Amino acid sequence: MSVTEMFSYIQGFLSADQDVREDIRKVVQTLEQTAREILTVLQSVHQPSGFKEIPSKCAKVRELFCTVRTQIADLKTKFPMEQYYRFHEHWRFVLQRLAFLAAFVVYLESEALVTREEVAQILGIEVVREKGFHLDVEDYLAGVLIMASELSRLAVNSVTAGDYTRPLRISNFINELDSGFRLLNLKNDPLRKRYDGLKYDVKKIEEVVYDLSIRGLAKEQESAVEK
Amino acid sequence: MSVTEMFSYIQGFLSADQDVREDIRKVVQTLEQTAREILTVLQSVHQPSGFKEIPSKCAKVRELFCTVRTQIADLKTKFPMEQYYRFHEHWRFVLQRLAFLAAFVVYLESEALVTREEVAQILGIEVVREKGFHLDVEDYLAGVLIMASELSRLAVNSVTAGDYTRPLRISNFINELDSGFRLLNLKNDPLRKRYDGLKYDVKKIEEVVYDLSIRGLAKEQESAVEK
Amino acid sequence: MSVTEMFSYIQGFLSADQDVREDIRKVVQTLEQTAREILTVLQSVHQPSGFKEIPSKCAKVRELFCTVRTQIADLKTKFPMEQYYRFHEHWRFVLQRLAFLAAFVVYLESEALVTREEVAQILGIEVVREKGFHLDVEDYLAGVLIMASELSRLAVNSVTAGDYTRPLRISNFINELDSGFRLLNLKNDPLRKRYDGLKYDVKKIEEVVYDLSIRGLAKEQESAVEK
Amino acid sequence: MSVTEMFSYIQGFLSADQDVREDIRKVVQTLEQTAREILTVLQSVHQPSGFKEIPSKCAKVRELFCTVRTQIADLKTKFPMEQYYRFHEHWRFVLQRLAFLAAFVVYLESEALVTREEVAQILGIEVVREKGFHLDVEDYLAGVLIMASELSRLAVNSVTAGDYTRPLRISNFINELDSGFRLLNLKNDPLRKRYDGLKYDVKKIEEVVYDLSIRGLAKEQESAVEK
Amino acid sequence: MSVTEMFSYIQGFLSADQDVREDIRKVVQTLEQTAREILTVLQSVHQPSGFKEIPSKCAKVRELFCTVRTQIADLKTKFPMEQYYRFHEHWRFVLQRLAFLAAFVVYLESEALVTREEVAQILGIEVVREKGFHLDVEDYLAGVLIMASELSRLAVNSVTAGDYTRPLRISNFINELDSGFRLLNLKNDPLRKRYDGLKYDVKKIEEVVYDLSIRGLAKEQESAVEK
Amino acid sequence: MSVTEMFSYIQGFLSADQDVREDIRKVVQTLEQTAREILTVLQSVHQPSGFKEIPSKCAKVRELFCTVRTQIADLKTKFPMEQYYRFHEHWRFVLQRLAFLAAFVVYLESEALVTREEVAQILGIEVVREKGFHLDVEDYLAGVLIMASELSRLAVNSVTAGDYTRPLRISNFINELDSGFRLLNLKNDPLRKRYDGLKYDVKKIEEVVYDLSIRGLAKEQESAVEK
Amino acid sequence: VQERDGSANSSSPVIAAFKVFQQELDTKHDKYERLVKLSRDVTIESKRTIFLLHRVTSVTDPEAILKEAEVKLEGVRQKIGQIAEELRGEDIHQFHRAFTPGIQEFVEAVSFLHYIQHRSLISLEEINARLVFMRAEKGSAEDLPPGAQVLTFQVTPSDYLLGVADLTGELMRMCISSVGNGDIDTPFQLSQFLRQIHDGFSFIGNTGPYEVSKKLHTLRQSLGKVEDACYALKVRGSEIPKHMLADVFSSRSALIDPEEGVI
Amino acid sequence: VQERDGSANSSSPVIAAFKVFQQELDTKHDKYERLVKLSRDVTIESKRTIFLLHRVTSVTDPEAILKEAEVKLEGVRQKIGQIAEELRGEDIHQFHRAFTPGIQEFVEAVSFLHYIQHRSLISLEEINARLVFMRAEKGSAEDLPPGAQVLTFQVTPSDYLLGVADLTGELMRMCISSVGNGDIDTPFQLSQFLRQIHDGFSFIGNTGPYEVSKKLHTLRQSLGKVEDACYALKVRGSEIPKHMLADVFSSRSALIDPEEGVI
Numbered sequence A, B, C, D, E, F: 001m002s003v004t005e006m007f008s009y010i011q012g013f014l015s016a017d018q019d020v021r022e023d024i025r026k027v028v029q030t031l032e033q034t035a036r037e038i039l040t041v042l043q044s045v046h047q048p049s050g051f052k053e054i055p056s057k058c059a060k061v062r063e064l065f066c067t068v069r070t071q072i073a074d075l076k077t078k079f080p081m082e083q084y085y086r087f088h089e090h091w092r093f094v095l096q097r098l099a100f101l102a103a104f105v106v107y108l109e110s111e112a113l114v115t116r117e118e119v120a121q122i123l124g125i126e127v128v129r130e131k132g133f134h135l136d137v138e139d140y141l142a143g144v145l146i147m148a149s150e151l152s153r154l155a156v157n158s159v160t161a162g163d164y165t166r167p168l169r170i171s172n173f174i175n176e177l178d179s180g181f182r183l184l185n186l187k188n189d190p191l192r193k194r195y196d197g198l199k200y201d202v203k204k205i206e207e208v209v210y211d212l213s214i215r216g217l218a219k220e221q222e223s224a225v226e227k
Numbered sequence G, H: 001v002q003e004r005d006g007s008a009n010s011s012s013p014v015i016a017a018f019k020v021f022q023q024e025l026d027t028k029h030d031k032y033e034r035l036v037k038l039s040r041d042v043t044i045e046s047k048r049t050i051f052l053l054h055r056v057t058s059v060t061d062p063e064a065i066l067k068e069a070e071v072k073l074e075g076v077r078q079k080i081g082q083i084a085e086e087l088r089g090e091d092i093h094q095f096h097r098a099f100t101p102g103i104q105e106f107v108e109a110v111s112f113l114h115y116i117q118h119r120s121l122i123s124l125e126e127i128n129a130r131l132v133f134m135r136a137e138k139g140s141a142e143d144l145p146p147g148a149q150v151l152t153f154q155v156t157p158s159d160y161l162l163g164v165a166d167l168t169g170e171l172m173r174m175c176i177s178s179v180g181n182g183d184i185d186t187p188f189q190l191s192q193f194l195r196q197i198h199d200g201f202s203f204i205g206n207t208g209p210y211e212v213s214k215k216l217h218t219l220r221q222s223l224g225k226v227e228d229a230c231y232a233l234k235v236r237g238s239e240i241p242k243h244m245l246a247d248v249f250s251s252r253s254a255l256i257d258p259e260e261g262v263i
């Protein structure tokens, strides 16, 4: 084989790789678009009027996740599944955003922490790497931490909207999350950095609860509800 | 599953990942050591006295590649093969160095361009990803480009050692390489940058050939050899 | 001695240094793990239910400090003591965390500022550098400042838990700390930066006290206690 | 002990530390001044006229090293010797420059590689850490690498000054140095980076030797000398 | 003049400059020490017990300003007065702190805004650049802004100490200040940033006043005083 | 129009912009491919055998420029012509390469400097911005400078191929170019940097001419030709 | 005398060509410099207008200030007219980097004024509609066809977005000082408006120009500050029955009036 | 109507004081802006002078170019005069950041011209001596005492050093083109001169301003390029007897003359 033949042959490899990346990039762009649409729907919960509409908004989001699943299904066809990590960087960012959105919608519906399994199911992907396109544990955790910071905003805005009991529930939830994270031996930098931000969210929510309790607002509303 | 349980479970994943990386790092260190030893042996060809010893040096290097194969065999046991690209960064640098050393020794032996298959065989690895630990085409090409710059040095030192025909052969070889690379549609940055360096090597070697021909040295020796 | 011999000899030095660092890193990891466990125990004081359990939590923490002492004893065996500052960066971070945890537990037990001597004793190390592995004054101060910020959180959460007198005591304590720090001629950057954070803690706690006094809550409870 | 007393006591520690650093900084400034003077003397060897004056310049430099020894002796009095690494950063830079200057002057005098022992002796310090203020092996190596780059300049300027044999001797010397460094398992970043620069020096000097040999200049002069 | 002479000559300039800066730095350190002492005296006004002692504290501070004047007199001797801005950075920070302290003491004495002329007089310096060491308008304004933030703290602590009328007076004062600052066209410089902080002080004080009014506390006390 | 409508409207702009850029990028890729093909054809002139084939190679290149014109015609349809500079960065690089290739082929054919008008004609574009897709003067000049460096290589390789008169002609040509560039007031921009490279090309060619003159090779051949 | 270059050597076609290049390049560079200077002027005057507008929240007769701001912005508009004059017949993107800082600051100022007057976001079209200039050349005006007398300047969507992103910082400042002035409606209005802008930007996300993504963080911070301010108002106001809230503020004003000594 | 601020409220001493501050700050800021603009002009014209001077190595009658450069620099000098006018009575360090880029570029240009004319380094004093301006005010001139008519501008040692550091880059370019023009003396002269400057800077080392230390690396690179050029000349020249070297170059010129077709 001459040098020229050898290089023509190599060019084949390189072109194929570039084509794959190009394909992936395109699908990822559509995913990002859908993720942004979901975000826009969910962000309305921060508006005073948005609190009553949580159920309808969640329903709307659940529908949009159908689109996400279709798009991810499309993504899966673009590369051999065993090479997940070769192209990981392309979808890592959007996958974390989607994990956050799934976690947020589940929280709004049930006030519970979404499991990795649930996120995987919502996105139509796997938990175990061997079974196919999956959700890396780091990406799941990153999504959860993004939600934590959204929840601290929600605690503040709940009060503005006159809902004085939600912050207490958020506070308990976030504290539990914090304990969970303290079990982890985080090394990898971006996750560690995000986790450091959680401390501020915890503190912020505690101050909201404080403001409510010193004015007797939390209890007041609770007993009003009880009656 | 409680939040705490969930996080303990996740902690398992993270620790395992860190252990794997630690193991890989250690084996890669031994590989780097061997690569440095091979380089030291091959460096001697730049010495005036080194030209006659090329065959014996190459033999010595071939032996050291046995050690490399053992070490890479060890490396393969440290992680699930399908996750090659997850840990690629750990061995990419040393693999390119080894590809360079393999290419260099083959050139010294036969003045031919090593194929990817040959490099893979010398290192005891695969060419096709599906078959196991393999040599990425980019890493092979990076190795070839490092060799090109070593050859421009060799052209210079050949003249110092009084060998006036070698530079011409190197010049032809490098020109062929350059044409080969021009066939490639390089996008990815580090390789492209390395390839830009090739232009300087081509130019340098042309200047050596120029120096020889303006003094009539190249022809002179050639005809001496012919006689 | 030839150049080669000289460099082989030097390589010995370098390898030894790298081995020491590797050993230190491993022990420091176990220390970080224990520090995180202690933190988890102490974090519960921020929970409404946690206030009554302070004594039992403190006892638990005291036990965990036994582990810390063992681990630090292990750390001491890893390098010649006179080279403390050569490797200081490796344990500085965790030592400051441990100083904070010691200071916090002492505060919870006695509402007094831990002395450097006490911290050293809790960690099983020295105060005076000449005597062995010691606690640098800067690291002690850093630990104290981390505690100050934890106390401002505690003041907020005390109110939530219905304890209206603790914030006043914390306020006095923090004010005294602030005066103490104002005696220091701080030059070195990281400590100075942390100290700037103390101002916010002072202000935050003053606002808590303000909230209590404008509502007559502080006095009320106090007189209730007196009766 | 009240908080105020405690902090006054701590302020004592901090002031002492700051005073020590201030003292060290002043002596280091005088050392830098002398190092710059030595450099100015040695740089004249690059001037065409400077080649003949090498012996007298070296003598001058040897005298200036007396001043260096006095200044280092002064430096030693400024801090407890066991805290060498606590303040290492203050003198590390100048010590590497001085090691370079010592290596350069020894090379100019004898064309040999200075040993760590010799550098230590020229600077009036120790090799072994336990004996007192010493020369760290990394700092010695850094000095040697700075010299290598100065020698590649010297090879170029020797030719300009009409001395065609010196580049060959420099080439051999640098090659030996390069082999030496290849024995080392360099991890620490700044030294590794400096060593990467050595490759360019080697290449540069080889090209000088090439230019001389293709014109028969090296041999010509050598034989002239022999006669 | 040869190149060498020229550089020696310039080196003279540079050394002289460094010496001047060194001298300035030392005096500035003593100034910072005194400023910290003044601050410690004034900080006591935030304590419940401190309110009655305001006159005696102010007297004490006035004495300490004598020391400041002596130290600034010393500072003036360290450099040619026309080069004020060459070295401005060295004392800018402490001068702003001193302007703040002067403004604070004047406010405590008379509840009026100190003029630039008064600050200058208290510090023993000039207002007009041409007359000598002077107080830049930006530095005066920075000092005033630091005081504003101290006053918002004072408003909070007044309530704690049971003084319900002071916050209203502070509120009016700060509002007037705010109107003043709105007249200025600030660039995106440090002063602009500080001024942004003023808005938070205004807001904080407004909230205190608001808290007092909804409880009728302000009026109550006022009428009590009137009676 | 509500804020939401406004942002949707803007989003429209942005999406359209991205689509245009994507389209441009694709056409530019085909242009780059053709440019590489032209380069490969022209590179053969550096080979000893290539000198005689210059006319046929030039003819081949002229044909390839037809493809270029078609591709540029396609490019023109991708965006509104008045927004040339908005997307300039996308094709700037390849346009400079094409200007170089046009300049090189014209030089090989006629040993004259291509004019901007000719380049524009060869590429099927305009010279004047108002008339449509045009060739910026900076891009034309950049192309000319790339050619200059190619010519210095050609001068070296001409000698190797035994053509001793070409270097002289190149030398005159390059000197004239250099004089031309000296007329320009270049900013510290990429063109300035490239122009600095021209000085090295001039120097290199000058050295070749010098090498020929001291050996009387240039004259010799010339007179041989004359005879 | 032998001459290898230089002015005398004008017979060389190369040199002749390069003399043309020289002029073309110099002309372009000079124009660029003039645009940079105009942009700096636009920036400074826009910033001053913004400062002026912040005064509006604390005076009872804001009309005078709004009038003054309009006058200032008319001055800025004239400067932009000069920019447009420089760009006449040029491709504006060629010189965009020279004047983009000024234009962004102008968008910030003009949209701030618009918000204060209309409590809504000014659109890109509205801004561009104001940047139509009539050429006032002496004498020659009547000779020209009517179309040639009109000069327009088009703010790009990017510059508009970047200006609006900075506007949010000013709105945050305005919110904080409204609270400080006892104004309890403005903060809630502002928080809704800012949330809409924020949601708009996050809808655009990373599809916009790179500089916009960079500013998203600051925008989030500003929104957070405004949300916190509304929260604090709500929490404090919660301690008394809602209908008394306005009374409290008006009575507070009444309370402090005598002490102010003005009016 | 209640008024909590604003123009009407001028009886307040605080407001009155702040109106004074406003004017003081605006005046200072405006002056700063004018200085920035002057500095940009100085930079551009200095750069053009440097470019012009590079032509000197390739023409036989350099006097015309030197004359032209002097005229250009006189223009720059006038601009610096305007800077000095702005700084009259001010502490120049207060506005130093506004004009330092222009002054450094001026030092570069003026020292380049000086090297070409005198083959030596212009001193700081010589530069400053040229920056003395006579005030040419109409009418009022005779009323002023003689001293008041003289205005000086003092380049700081830092700016001088930074300008000279950049000069070395231009000298390197000049060296390379000298070789390209067959001039074999200039490179050797330049290498000695550059080495002296380099040694001077390394003598100053890190005691100078921070920006100088940053430029040391580029300076070393320039020196390396010049030393390499001298080396190449020497090595190639070694192949023939030294006394023939000049001949080779002149004969080469002779050789190519006919082909050039000019003179």
Ligand SMILES: [Mn+2]
Pocket (backbone or CB within 6 Å): G050, G108, G166, G167, G169, G170
């Ligand atoms: Mn703004």
Ligand SMILES: [Mn+2]
Pocket (backbone or CB within 6 Å): H108, H166, H167, H169, H170
């Ligand atoms: Mn320059």
